[in-house]
Amino acid sequence: MPERRRPQLNVHVQGWLLALPAVVLLAAFTHVPAVATVIDSFFSTPHGRRPAAFVGLDQYRTMMADPIFRLALKNNLLYALITVPVSIGLALAMALWVKGSIQGRTALRLAFFTPTILPMVAAANIWLFFYTPDYGLLNQVLRALGFSSVNWLGSPATALPALMALTIWKEAGFFMVFFLAALQQVSPVLYEAARMENASGWLVFRRITWPLVMPTTLFVAINALINAFRVVDQVIAMTGGGPNNATTLLLYYVFQVAFNFWDSAYAAALSTVLLLVLAIVAFLQFFLLDRKIHYR
Amino acid sequence: MISVDVRSVTKTWGETLAVDDVSFAVRKGDLVVLLGPSGCGKSTMLRLIAGLEEPAAGSIEIEGRDVRGLTGSARGVAMVFQSYALFPHLDVADNITFGLSVRGIPRQEMARRLDKIAALLGLEALLRRKPAQLSGGQQQRVALGRALIAEAPVCLLDEPLSNLDAQLRQELRREIRALQQRLGITMIYVTHDQTEAMSMADRVILMRAGRIEQNGTPADLYERPATLFTARFVGAAPMSLLDLDDGPSGAVVAGTTGPALFLGSGRGRVLGLRPEDVTVDIANRPGRFHVAVTAVEYLGAEALVTCMIGERPIMARTRGGSAPAVGATVGLVWDASAGHVFDAASGARLAIETGAGPLSTRLHTTANQGSTRA
Ligand SMILES: Nc1ncnc2c1ncn2[C@@H]1O[C@H](COP(=O)(O)OP(=O)(O)O)[C@@H](O)[C@H]1O
Numbered sequence: 001m002p003e004r005r006r007p008q009l010n011v012h013v014q015g016w017l018l019a020l021p022a023v024v025l026l027a028a029f030t031h032v033p034a035v036a037t038v039i040d041s042f043f044s045t046p047h048g049r050r051p052a053a054f055v056g057l058d059q060y061r062t063m064m065a066d067p068i069f070r071l072a073l074k075n076n077l078l079y080a081l082i083t084v085p086v087s088i089g090l091a092l093a094m095a096l097w098v099k100g101s102i103q104g105r106t107a108l109r110l111a112f113f114t115p116t117i118l119p120m121v122a123a124a125n126i127w128l129f130f131y132t133p134d135y136g137l138l139n140q141v142l143r144a145l146g147f148s149s150v151n152w153l154g155s156p157a158t159a160l161p162a163l164m165a166l167t168i169w170k171e172a173g174f175f176m177v178f179f180l181a182a183l184q185q186v187s188p189v190l191y192e193a194a195r196m197e198n199a200s201g202w203l204v205f206r207r208i209t210w211p212l213v214m215p216t217t218l219f220v221a222i223n224a225l226i227n228a229f230r231v232v233d234q235v236i237a238m239t240g241g242g243p244n245n246a247t248t249l250l251l252y253y254v255f256q257v258a259f260n261f262w263d264s265a266y267a268a269a270l271s272t273v274l275l276l277v278l279a280i281v282a283f284l285q286f287f288l289l290d291r292k293i294h295y296r
Numbered sequence: 297m298i299s300v301d302v303r304s305v306t307k308t309w310g311e312t313l314a315v316d317d318v319s320f321a322v323r324k325g326d327l328v329v330l331l332g333p334s335g336c337g338k339s340t341m342l343r344l345i346a347g348l349e350e351p352a353a354g355s356i357e358i359e360g361r362d363v364r365g366l367t368g369s370a371r372g373v374a375m376v377f378q379s380y381a382l383f384p385h386l387d388v389a390d391n392i393t394f395g396l397s398v399r400g401i402p403r404q405e406m407a408r409r410l411d412k413i414a415a416l417l418g419l420e421a422l423l424r425r426k427p428a429q430l431s432g433g434q435q436q437r438v439a440l441g442r443a444l445i446a447e448a449p450v451c452l453l454d455e456p457l458s459n460l461d462a463q464l465r466q467e468l469r470r471e472i473r474a475l476q477q478r479l480g481i482t483m484i485y486v487t488h489d490q491t492e493a494m495s496m497a498d499r500v501i502l503m504r505a506g507r508i509e510q511n512g513t514p515a516d517l518y519e520r521p522a523t524l525f526t527a528r529f530v531g532a533a534p535m536s537l538l539d540l541d542d543g544p545s546g547a548v549v550a551g552t553t554g555p556a557l558f559l560g561s562g563r564g565r566v567l568g569l570r571p572e573d574v575t576v577d578i579a580n581r582p583g584r585f586h587v588a589v590t591a592v593e594y595l596g597a598e599a600l601v602t603c604m605i606g607e608r609p610i611m612a613r614t615r616g617g618s619a620p621a622v623g624a625t626v627g628l629v630w631d632a633s634a635g636h637v638f639d640a641a642s643g644a645r646l647a648i649e650t651g652a653g654p655l656s657t658r659l660h661t662t663a664n665q666g667s668t669r670a
């Protein structure tokens with residue numbers, strides 16, 4: 001009997017050995033740093049010859065009292081609340097349009113998809129030109145229409161919306177591809193069945209298209225939400241968090257604390273909060289997506 | 297009274313003539329089957345009647361009203377799609393009442409009609425299920441229910457049973473026919489299965505390459521096929537088709553010297569015989585075709601016996617128990633009135649009656665029996 005058991009053990013060992021490189025890489029670069037970050041957040045930042053000391057929840061107490069953190073959190077929530085639904089709505093609208101129009105369909109798809117191909121920093125540079133005071137494209141249009149020019153990125157009221165616009169422009173094209181795939185999964189004969197009943201376009205969308213692309217919508221929404229809390233490139237490239245922290249988002253604040261102020265422990269505490277937010281979103285994804293796709 | 301009147305309707309897809317100058321009328325309460333091989337334009341014809349496509353030429357009247365520009369329910373037409381087209385995210389009840397809800401029928405009225413349809417189709421226990429949780433036959437019933445609940449005067453079905461297994465197909469065939477007769481609705485039913493067509497239809501419209509080949513009752517098509525195409529298409533066992541040639545005393549089967557089948561020329565003509573009209577005669581009497589049996593297909597109550605006359609196979613139907621053995625020599629005989637003669641080139645039926653008995657007594661030609669189509 002022992003002879004019969006040995007090959008089975010070998011199979012398990014073999015399996016783990018095969019998975020080992022991936023496990024090591026994943027652990028070394030994802031799990032270990034994540035756990036280390038959480039641990040670091042309970043210590044003080046080492047300075048010169050003074051080593052890190054355990055401070056318990058001190059970093060988190062500091063955070064609660066930190067007005068910039070609260071502003072960053074508020075900015076980020078606002079950012080997510082607006083960019084996620086708008087980019088999804090735009091993506092779905094574009095997908096419906098591109099699917100419907102026969103002529104120049106490929107060209108349209110490509111046009112909508114182009115922003116996705118651009119690296120964020122390149123896109124940010126293009127938009128910097130749009131937003132430039134006085135001779136930027138947007139202001140030239142404004143002045144041609146008789147309005148006075150606006151310092152889009154320079155005034156606290158418009159800086160965050162300006163960043164949102166860039167994000168929406170960039171994400172909508174990408175999400176459109178998902179919706180296009182989802183729409184193509186919907187059997188055309190369902191639309192014919194609806195046509196037989198003379199259902200209006202809006203009713204068809206509400207009762208057939210929208211429910212049938214719901215799994216995709218949720219998937220896209222979760223990813224957009226995660227992206228919204230991971231934004232940093234365009235902030236660095238366009239505003240540096242300003243003016244007056246109006247565009248400081250969570251990850252950018254982490255970056256600032258860690259690499260401008262060199263307060264690594266506080267940055268670790270901030271990262272932990274960010275991790276928590278992302279974890280909640282990820283759990284949401286498992287929970288919602290599993291429930292919504294069951295009819296498939 | 298005419299329920300659906302199709303007048304010279306033509307539909308093109310680019311270069312393809314999918315429906316080519318088709319006219320027919322469907323009487324109220326009839327079940328008419330559009331029959332034909334794949335690609336002959338049946339679905340296109342049905343979609344034209346449904347209003348899902350607009351004809352390039354011609355007009356369609358439903359219940360005495362020109363329905364140009366109207367679609368589906370607005371024409372008084374409901375449809376069952378080949379793939380059922382059930383909404384995967386709606387349960388059975390919502391699928392069935394979809395059309396009613398679009399039209400804003402009050403909830404109570406909707407529930408009343410749903411109950412009626414569910415009882416009619418035996419769907420009561422399934423109303424809260426999603427289509428994915430139903431068997432093929434149940435999905436088919438739901439699709440039927442969705443079409444029937446509107447109580448439209450005309451119901452169109454596009455190969456509704458083609459995705460089901462043979463047993464279920466037969467069962468649902470009877471059920472649909474019974475339902476149609478009970479509700480008195482007009483049905484236009486598309487299929488490529490001639491058995492389905494023959495067993496259900498009041499009238500069969502056989503189509504070929506976008507045109508109507510023959511329009512008649514199932515018995516018309518079976519007993520008096522107007523063309524070679526109809527003769528080949530209709531019938532569970534194929535009609536045997538024998539090329540003819542000129543013989544010394546009349547037409548003979550090509551490659552043989554007799555006996556003569558009818559007076560006159562045989563060249564360029566084809567003789568068609570249904571297996572059940574050909575009798576196998578073991579006794580070696582004169583005036584018969586003496587041939588060797590090449591194959592026997594045993595079907596239980598009966599058997600199909602294949603023999604070769606010249607180079608052509610001919611089938612005869614015998615009782616299952618009394619089929620001759622393969623290789624045996626038998627005599628074949630058929631009744632004078634049983635043969636169908638066609639023009640080989642045009643495929644049209646010719647008004648010639650034929651028989652293979654002693655020429656003097658059994659053979660007679662008729663000059664003007666029935667109609668001949670060119
Ligand atoms: N939407 C379409 N576009 C182009 N050609 C079509 C379309 N629908 C049908 N056809 C063509 O029209 C002919 C008839 O098709 P169809 O009516 O579907 O045949 P059937 O239902 O008898 O199999 C075929 O040659 C088919 O290729």
Ligand SMILES: [Mg+2]
Nearest residue numbers: 335338339340
């Ligand atoms: Mg078809």
